[in-house]
Amino acid sequence: MTARTALPCPKCSRTLEPVSWRDDAAGTCWRCKADFEFEAFPALTAGRARVAAAAAVVEADSVCFFHATNRAESVCEDCGRLVCPVCTIDFGGKKRCPTCVAATKTSGAEAVVKDRVLYDSLALGLVVIPIFIWPFTLLTAPVAIGFVIYGWKKPNSLVRGSARARLIVAAIFALLQIAAWTVGLTMLANRP
């Protein structure tokens, strides 16, 4: 019960007092009167195994790249540096050293991406929505082509499929709109 009482109420965010718990799995916040169910996982009460590095004792021992006095016990799967248990980070399903983890954060790897712009949706929106106010297509069709070209090699959504098909559809629609404008303006200019 001790670990549970330190939890915040999901509604009012104030710490749940022991009086708020009916049993281990449910309760009512005595401040905001919100009923809740709670299910705990091992992480609530368990700690992590303590990581301790062994000192290099003989000259033949390989030492950690970052700690000259610690014995190396694993290899970074990205750069191959020998690292001690303190420097071994389990990140993205691989054992990595702190430098490679830092590099991953700036590389745009999928494991750390925070947001993405959907150029296919932008291009498609720019060719479909202005149809209802068609004079705008004179402006939006070339912009849509620009988005298709700019977004062609950009990474797309992490959860949707490939953007290429939608980009191609947007490009076709935009080119049709540009062609229609070209024909229309040419006919207008050649009218006697």
Place this chain on the structure above:
Amino acid sequence: MARQPKLYTRLTRNASGLGVMTSLWLGPDHLMIVRSTGYTENYSRVMLRDIKGHFLTRNDRRTWFAATWAVVAGIAGIVFVVALVNRETPIGSPIFLALGVVGLVWNHLLGPGAKLFVVTGVQTLPVPSLVRLKQARRVLAKLHPLIAAAQADLVAAPPAPPPGPPVLSGP
């Protein structure tokens, strides 16, 4: 060119908010909440091994939706009846009446409204795409074995030390 294997599995469909749609996805070792405006996507991840527990609270979502659909069905019903009484042929009102009734039934079948919060060491994160109790329980049933597997190696906290042996004092 070989296709990349799908990294994420969808757990919930898009739930609409104010200009934002949210959905929940399952990655190899984490949950990912996707907030999408249609033109941009924002990702929040929660590692399965960091989840300490989850709160499930009920809310009035079903009641509010029922009230909305009832208003639609009620107004359409009145217009429909008035048109019939006046011996006119109603066209729009039966459509809206049917829409309202279907909405009411559908809303009832979805079950009570609920909100799920995932508790980690640093935050209590709401999962906005889980809005109904039945849906939340279904998703949690899928997640429980995965979370348990991800936390299988966690070390149990040491129990409080037992009281020491009584000190015997000699004569």
